[in-house]
Amino acid sequence: MKKNEILLYFDIMNEKLKERDVSAYVNVYGGAVMCLVFNSRDNTKDIDAIFEPESVLKEIAVDIANEHKLNKDWFNDEIKLFRPETTNNKLFKSWSNLRIYVPAPEYMFALKCYSARFGKSKDLEDMIYLVKYLEIHKFSQAVGVIEKFFDLNQIRGEVREFLLEELGN
Known part of the structure; x- marks a missing residue:
């Protein structure tokens, strides 16, 4: 996924959250941060994240994967295995129902x-x-x-x- 695609999928995610009248946050890590924040890569294979509400965002991610022919793991929480810190993350981008946070360099x-x-x-x-x-x-x-x-x-x-x-x- 390229930076513009990641942002598009977050935009779609926000619209789907809005339809459900749910607000959510996503703490992004890994290659997605390298694309979004540092512009050091052209693409990433997936978005590693910690997010709430988990069940709603996982459902929405499956919908987006099906609609856009993405790998089923395009948006995943496998990073939780590494217990990343989320308390000092900074707001990267905000939509009406979705906030994206990223870690300090x-x-x-x-x-x-x-x-x-x-x-x-x-x-x-x-x-x-x-x-x-x-x-x-x-x-x-x-x-x-x-x-x-x-x-x-x-x-x-x-x-x-x-x-x-x-x-x-």
Whole structure:
């Protein structure tokens, strides 16, 4: 999904919420944030989110998937496995019945390090982008950001090695 498609689907989601007279919020993470906020990617395969009311938004997501021939997991809450923080998220965009929130860049970097998958994922590219965006020049600076949110021992060894290789001490 491209940025304009993500925004279109949120617009449709808002209309469907309005029809039901329901208000909702969505905390967005992952590749969708990289597209929407940082414009560092052209697209993302899905929208990782924590949202309320869950059951209503899941129903609406299925409707949108069927109407627009999207993958059934285009809008999902699998990110909950990583227990992301939502309290400090900032409002990104608001409609009549829908509010979209995104994490601070520092938290996004720490979460990417915590949840990174190597291989087909774009997590490494995202980490490199966020290192530059946050002006992190040393491994110790990266550790300082990560440790604001996670215990360094929770970060996989290969991620730590990658950051050490990219940044040096």
